[in-house]
Amino acid sequence: MNRRETLRLLALGSAGVVAPVAAWGSSPGKPKETPATGPDDGLTGASGPAFDTHAATDAGRKTVLYLVADSAFLSAVGGNLPANVVPLQRHQLDEAKLLQELAAGNGMIWVGKPEGIPAALSVGGFRPSEAALAVSVAANGPMPLADITFKPAVSFSAYIAPPKEMPNHNIDEEVRADFLPVLEAYDQFGNLTGYPGLLMSYYAPSLAAGRFKGSDCWFYLFENPLAALDVKGWTALLQKTAARWKGGLQVYAHQSNYAAYHPGERVQLRTRVQNQGTQAVAATFRYSVKAPGAGAFTPLITTRRVASGGSDTEVLCDFKPVAGNGMWTIQLEILQDVDKAALLALEGEPVVIDKRYIGFVAQGAALQTPPMLAVKGPSIVLDGEEGFWSGTHYYPSTSWWEWAWRDFxxxxxxxxxAAIRKAGYRIVRVWVDPVTDEPSLRAMDAAIQLAAEHGLVLDICIFTQWARHMGFERPDGTHAYFEYRHERDFNIVSFSLRNLGLQRELVGLLAARWKGAGNIIYNLANEVYLKDPDETQMDAEVATWRGIPAGKGTLRDSMLFRRWSNEMTAAIRNAGGMQPAMPGYMFSTMDGGDTYLANEDAPILPWHNYLPPEQAGLSAQYFDPIGSNRPVIIEEFGNGKWNNLAYYDASVHYALAGGAACAMSYEWGVSWFARESCYWPLPLREASQLEPDPRWFPPYLGLDSAWFERGVGLCPTPSGTGYGSVYHGTPFPADAAIALGRLGLMGKGLQRVAVPEKVYIIVPSGNLSAMEPVKKTLAALWAGKALFGVWQESALEAIPAGTKAVICPHPLTNPSALQALRSKGVAVFEGPDAWQACNAFEKVDVKNGEQVKLLARRTENGVLFTLAAEQPADAKPVARTVALQYGKTAAGLTVSDFGIVQITGKGVVLMEGGGELRINGKLLCSIPQGRVILSAPGGQDLLQAKQIQLMATVPTKISFGRKIASVGISDGVKPPVKVTQRLANGKDLLIDDQLVKYMIHLTLA
Structure with a gap:
C-alpha cells in the first residue's frame, strides 16, 4: 500500500460513519424516580425502534451524543442536527438505558429544565431567580462560543449534586469529573448568580462502580430554551459541541507542580489528555500566561502532540515568572482539525476545541500577610473592628486530607x-495533612495568602482523631514518620502523649514557616476525648509534668491535655509564631474532659455543637470564660443534611444570644471532586477487633456495624456533600449558608463585653456531672426573662464586687469557696431549683411572651435581647406579637421563630423580626412575610437614623413609617452602590428574589 492510499484510508477512518438512532420509550410499568415537568407533560407518543448499541461508532469508539430535550425544542432543531447527535424526548426518557450508554462512554446534551436529570450523573439545578437573567458565555469556560449570543431568559444554575449526601468510599459510586461552567447568568445588578450552561467531563471511571469514563455531558438549563437562543444559535452551538465530541480528546489532568512559588523558581505545567478513540490523533497545545494585574495573556509555548488510540499524551511547559506576587493565571487552548486529526503529518486547519485555566500564587521567600486578628477581652477583633462573626469549615474537594492539598x-x-467573604464569613477552618510534604505545604501557603487577600482568617487545625501515623519533611530533606495513635488508644482521641518530641518538631516547622502570617489561628487538636490514660500510652516525660493530679478522673484528664497543649504552644512560640493558639474542644458531654479547664491558658475557648441548636446557646453560656475575660466561639456546628436551613438559622441565633464571639458552620461545601478517594485504611475500626475497654470513647464501640469492611479513608465518607451549605461546584451559597452569614454581615457592634451582673450562675470546675443541672437552670432563666451572668468556679475569687447573689445548681468542687462570698454579703443559693428562691434578678417585661424564651447578653453601651419562640412539635410555627420593655424603652415585633432587639442609651439600634416593628409605640416598618434585620450605622436609634441597613430572609414588601429617599446595595465587602428600585408611595420597599441576597442601604427622609 502506498503512502497516498494510506492517508486516504486514515481520512476515511477519522471521519467515521454514524447511523441514526431513534428515541427510546420508557420501559413499560417502570415509574420515574423524578417525574419530569414541562411542556411535554401528559403527552403520548410512539416509542422509536430498538436501540442499536453498535450503530454509532468511530473505529471502535462510541461517538453518540444524546440530545435530551422537550419535543418542541427537538422539532425546532431536528432538521439541523449533526450526524452523531441522537434526539431523545425528555418526557419519554428511559433513564436506565441512558445511563447504560453514558456509563459506556457516550455523551449527552441536556437542554431544558433540570428535573429528570439522572441522579447518578451528580448534577442538579436550582433557580437563581423567577425573573429573566442575562446570560453570557463563561469567560474561563471550556467551550469557544464567543460568536453565540443569548437573550435574557429564565434559567437554572447547575451544581454538583451527589445522589447520596454521605456516600461510603469504595462502597457507593462517586464520579470523577470536572465541573466546567460553560454559561454564566447575571442578576439585574450585574453580578454572577448562576451557571445555566455546564460541561461535566467524566475523565476517569467512577470510584467503586467504574462507570462513565470518557463521557462528556453538557447541560443547558432553561425554562424555555428557544426564548434564550433562537434555532440558528442552538444549531451552531450543537454543531460546535458535536465537533468537539467527535475529536475524542478529553483532558485528564492539567496542573502545576506547586500551588505557590517563591522568587527565582521555575513553574512546571503538566497536561495529560486522553484519546478515547482507537486511532492515533494529533492536536496542538497552546499555553499562555497572565501575570497579576495584567489585562491580557502572554504566549508561552505552542506544541503539537499525538495521542495514540485509547491512550494518553502528556505536554509539559516550563517557565520562570518575572516579578509579581499574587495570582498568576495559565490558559491552555487545545486546537484540532477534527476531520483531519488522524492525518498525523498534516496540521490542517485546527480550531480551538477546548480551553482550561489554572492558577498559582507567587509569594515572597517568606510568607507574609498583614495582621488582621486580635483578641480584646471577650471580643475577637478583625481588621480593627469588633462584632459578632460568622465562619465556616472548608475542604476544597471531596477529599479530607492528602488529596485536599495535593489536588489543589x-x-x-x-x-x-471571595464568595465566603461576600456571604458574611470572616473565619475559615482548614486542616493540616497528617503527613506533610512540600507540595501540600505550598498549597497551604497559597491558601493563607488567598485568604488574606479576601479578608479571611484561617483557623488551622494541626492534629485530629483520624490519623494513625503522622509525618513531615525536615529542612535537610530527611523525613520523619511516627506513630501518632496506637491501635489500642481508643481512650485518647485527637491528640497523643506519644512521640512528643516529634510532635513538637512538626508544630515548630509549621510555625516557623507561617510566622509571618497575620491571618491565622492555631487549633491544636480538633475534638479531644481523654479517659484515664495509663503509663503505656505516654512518653516517660509525662510523668515529670508538674500540676497533674495523681488520681484518675476528669481533672487529671483535663490537666494532661492542657499541659500537652502548653507544650505544643511553646513549640510554636519557640519557632517565632505569635498567633493565637487554642488547645481544642473536649468531649465534655461524653465525660471526655473539661473544655474550660483544658483551654484555661488559651486566649480563645472553642466549643463544638452537633446537638439541637438550643444547645449552642446553653453550651456557650455553660463554658462562658467571661471571668477570665476571653471569648468563646462555636467552632463547629452542623447537621448531617445538606443545606439544613432551620438548623443553621437557629444555631447562629442561639450562638449569638449565648455569648459566643463567632459561630462556624460545618461546613461550606465542595468545589470539585477529588481525583482519588482517601487510600488510608480505617484506623478507628480497629476497635471492633479488640476486647472493649470501659475507658474507650463510646462512639467507637459501634464502628464495626457502622462502617463497611471494604470501606477506605481516614474518614470513610467524603467531605462537604452531607454537611455543606453551598451549591457544590459553584460559589453560590444556599439558604443555610445565607442564614448564617446574615448575622455575620449585620454583626458589627454585637460583640460581647464584660459588664458586672447582679446574679451569677456558678459552674463547678472539673465536674462534668454539673452540666445538666446547670443547663436546666439556664433554660429556666431564659423562660423567666431574667438577666444574669455565668461565672466559673476556677475564677470565683475574681467575681465582681457588686454581685448580689450566686446560684449553684450543682455542688462546687471546693464548697468552702462559697463561705468567702457569704462573708461579703453575697446571697448563695444551692441546689438544682435554687434559682426560684432568688429575687435579685433583673427582669425584662415581655408581654404575650409566655411561650417565648429571652436570652440577654451585654454589648457595647447596651443589651442584646434574643427572643426564641417555643414551637409545638410537628406543627406550623405560631406567630406571636410581643412587646419587650427594658427600662424606658419598648420594642414591639412579631416572633414566629426568632427576634432580636438591641437597646443602648441611644434607643433601639438593631431589630430583627416580622410583622410590625415598633419602638416606643411608633411604627418603624411592617413586614408581611419572613423576618428583616435592621440596624443604623453609628449606633443611632432606628426611629431617628437617616441611614439604615437591612437584610430580609425572604422576598417581601417592607413598608416604612418614613419616606425612602434612596436605595443602595452592597455585598458586605464593597461600598454600597445606589440602585434604581421600585418604591410604592415612597415608603414601600419591594424586595424580590434578587434584591433579597444583598445588604440593602436606605436613606430615609
Missing part, C-alpha cells in the same frame, strides 16, 4: 474565598 486549585479557591 488556587483559581477555584480564590473564587470560593
Amino acid at each position: 486549585h488556587p483559581l477555584k479557591v480564590a473564587e470560593d474565598f
Whole structure:
C-alpha cells in the first residue's frame, strides 16, 4: 500500500460513519424516580425502534451524543442536527438505558429544565431567580462560543449534586469529573448568580462502580430554551459541541507542580489528555500566561502532540515568572482539525476545541500577610473592628486530607474565598495533612495568602482523631514518620502523649514557616476525648509534668491535655509564631474532659455543637470564660443534611444570644471532586477487633456495624456533600449558608463585653456531672426573662464586687469557696431549683411572651435581647406579637421563630423580626412575610437614623413609617452602590428574589 492510499484510508477512518438512532420509550410499568415537568407533560407518543448499541461508532469508539430535550425544542432543531447527535424526548426518557450508554462512554446534551436529570450523573439545578437573567458565555469556560449570543431568559444554575449526601468510599459510586461552567447568568445588578450552561467531563471511571469514563455531558438549563437562543444559535452551538465530541480528546489532568512559588523558581505545567478513540490523533497545545494585574495573556509555548488510540499524551511547559506576587493565571487552548486529526503529518486547519485555566500564587521567600486578628477581652477583633462573626469549615474537594492539598486549585479557591467573604464569613477552618510534604505545604501557603487577600482568617487545625501515623519533611530533606495513635488508644482521641518530641518538631516547622502570617489561628487538636490514660500510652516525660493530679478522673484528664497543649504552644512560640493558639474542644458531654479547664491558658475557648441548636446557646453560656475575660466561639456546628436551613438559622441565633464571639458552620461545601478517594485504611475500626475497654470513647464501640469492611479513608465518607451549605461546584451559597452569614454581615457592634451582673450562675470546675443541672437552670432563666451572668468556679475569687447573689445548681468542687462570698454579703443559693428562691434578678417585661424564651447578653453601651419562640412539635410555627420593655424603652415585633432587639442609651439600634416593628409605640416598618434585620450605622436609634441597613430572609414588601429617599446595595465587602428600585408611595420597599441576597442601604427622609 502506498503512502497516498494510506492517508486516504486514515481520512476515511477519522471521519467515521454514524447511523441514526431513534428515541427510546420508557420501559413499560417502570415509574420515574423524578417525574419530569414541562411542556411535554401528559403527552403520548410512539416509542422509536430498538436501540442499536453498535450503530454509532468511530473505529471502535462510541461517538453518540444524546440530545435530551422537550419535543418542541427537538422539532425546532431536528432538521439541523449533526450526524452523531441522537434526539431523545425528555418526557419519554428511559433513564436506565441512558445511563447504560453514558456509563459506556457516550455523551449527552441536556437542554431544558433540570428535573429528570439522572441522579447518578451528580448534577442538579436550582433557580437563581423567577425573573429573566442575562446570560453570557463563561469567560474561563471550556467551550469557544464567543460568536453565540443569548437573550435574557429564565434559567437554572447547575451544581454538583451527589445522589447520596454521605456516600461510603469504595462502597457507593462517586464520579470523577470536572465541573466546567460553560454559561454564566447575571442578576439585574450585574453580578454572577448562576451557571445555566455546564460541561461535566467524566475523565476517569467512577470510584467503586467504574462507570462513565470518557463521557462528556453538557447541560443547558432553561425554562424555555428557544426564548434564550433562537434555532440558528442552538444549531451552531450543537454543531460546535458535536465537533468537539467527535475529536475524542478529553483532558485528564492539567496542573502545576506547586500551588505557590517563591522568587527565582521555575513553574512546571503538566497536561495529560486522553484519546478515547482507537486511532492515533494529533492536536496542538497552546499555553499562555497572565501575570497579576495584567489585562491580557502572554504566549508561552505552542506544541503539537499525538495521542495514540485509547491512550494518553502528556505536554509539559516550563517557565520562570518575572516579578509579581499574587495570582498568576495559565490558559491552555487545545486546537484540532477534527476531520483531519488522524492525518498525523498534516496540521490542517485546527480550531480551538477546548480551553482550561489554572492558577498559582507567587509569594515572597517568606510568607507574609498583614495582621488582621486580635483578641480584646471577650471580643475577637478583625481588621480593627469588633462584632459578632460568622465562619465556616472548608475542604476544597471531596477529599479530607492528602488529596485536599495535593489536588489543589488556587483559581477555584480564590473564587470560593471571595464568595465566603461576600456571604458574611470572616473565619475559615482548614486542616493540616497528617503527613506533610512540600507540595501540600505550598498549597497551604497559597491558601493563607488567598485568604488574606479576601479578608479571611484561617483557623488551622494541626492534629485530629483520624490519623494513625503522622509525618513531615525536615529542612535537610530527611523525613520523619511516627506513630501518632496506637491501635489500642481508643481512650485518647485527637491528640497523643506519644512521640512528643516529634510532635513538637512538626508544630515548630509549621510555625516557623507561617510566622509571618497575620491571618491565622492555631487549633491544636480538633475534638479531644481523654479517659484515664495509663503509663503505656505516654512518653516517660509525662510523668515529670508538674500540676497533674495523681488520681484518675476528669481533672487529671483535663490537666494532661492542657499541659500537652502548653507544650505544643511553646513549640510554636519557640519557632517565632505569635498567633493565637487554642488547645481544642473536649468531649465534655461524653465525660471526655473539661473544655474550660483544658483551654484555661488559651486566649480563645472553642466549643463544638452537633446537638439541637438550643444547645449552642446553653453550651456557650455553660463554658462562658467571661471571668477570665476571653471569648468563646462555636467552632463547629452542623447537621448531617445538606443545606439544613432551620438548623443553621437557629444555631447562629442561639450562638449569638449565648455569648459566643463567632459561630462556624460545618461546613461550606465542595468545589470539585477529588481525583482519588482517601487510600488510608480505617484506623478507628480497629476497635471492633479488640476486647472493649470501659475507658474507650463510646462512639467507637459501634464502628464495626457502622462502617463497611471494604470501606477506605481516614474518614470513610467524603467531605462537604452531607454537611455543606453551598451549591457544590459553584460559589453560590444556599439558604443555610445565607442564614448564617446574615448575622455575620449585620454583626458589627454585637460583640460581647464584660459588664458586672447582679446574679451569677456558678459552674463547678472539673465536674462534668454539673452540666445538666446547670443547663436546666439556664433554660429556666431564659423562660423567666431574667438577666444574669455565668461565672466559673476556677475564677470565683475574681467575681465582681457588686454581685448580689450566686446560684449553684450543682455542688462546687471546693464548697468552702462559697463561705468567702457569704462573708461579703453575697446571697448563695444551692441546689438544682435554687434559682426560684432568688429575687435579685433583673427582669425584662415581655408581654404575650409566655411561650417565648429571652436570652440577654451585654454589648457595647447596651443589651442584646434574643427572643426564641417555643414551637409545638410537628406543627406550623405560631406567630406571636410581643412587646419587650427594658427600662424606658419598648420594642414591639412579631416572633414566629426568632427576634432580636438591641437597646443602648441611644434607643433601639438593631431589630430583627416580622410583622410590625415598633419602638416606643411608633411604627418603624411592617413586614408581611419572613423576618428583616435592621440596624443604623453609628449606633443611632432606628426611629431617628437617616441611614439604615437591612437584610430580609425572604422576598417581601417592607413598608416604612418614613419616606425612602434612596436605595443602595452592597455585598458586605464593597461600598454600597445606589440602585434604581421600585418604591410604592415612597415608603414601600419591594424586595424580590434578587434584591433579597444583598445588604440593602436606605436613606430615609
